[in-house]
Amino acid sequence: MLPSSSHGVYSHGYQRFPRVIDYIQKGYIDVNAVPEKITGFGAVERWDGHLGMGNLNAKMAMQRAVELAAQLGIGTVAMSNTNHWMRGGAYGW
Numbered sequence: 001m002l003p004s005s006s007h008g009v010y011s012h013g014y015q016r017f018p019r020v021i022d023y024i025q026k027g028y029i030d031v032n033a034v035p036e037k038i039t040g041f042g043a044v045e046r047w048d049g050h051l052g053m054g055n056l057n058a059k060m061a062m063q064r065a066v067e068l069a070a071q072l073g074i075g076t077v078a079m080s081n082t083n084h085w086m087r088g089g090a091y092g093w
Contacts, residue, residue: 016084020053029053029083035060038080043072049082058085 023029033052037045045064049057061077068075 023083035079043068043074044076044078046078046080049079051081051083054083054085057082 020029024031028051030051031053033050035052035057036048036050038048039046045068047057047061047064057079061079065075065077068077
């Protein structure tokens with residue numbers, strides 16, 4: 001996935017990186033966090049991101065939603081306890 005800046009979306013690209021480093025240092029982002037499925041029913045699942053990197057959590061959630069859709073025709077994944085996942089349009093590509 002290319003950064004948003006390379007697609008002309010400068011509000012959600014490289015310039016946000018210093019804030020990410022600051023959030024890691026303050027403990028707002030846990031770089032070792034692993035998302036955990038909390039509950040699910042059919043094509044709908046709810047996950048806890050455990051304050052992990054927002055873009056990594058979002059990528060995992062999108063991949064899981066695609067897996068569900070391949071199996072069931074539709075897939076929905078909600079993620080709580082995550083950080084800013086940048087530009088949402090990138091995950092659909």
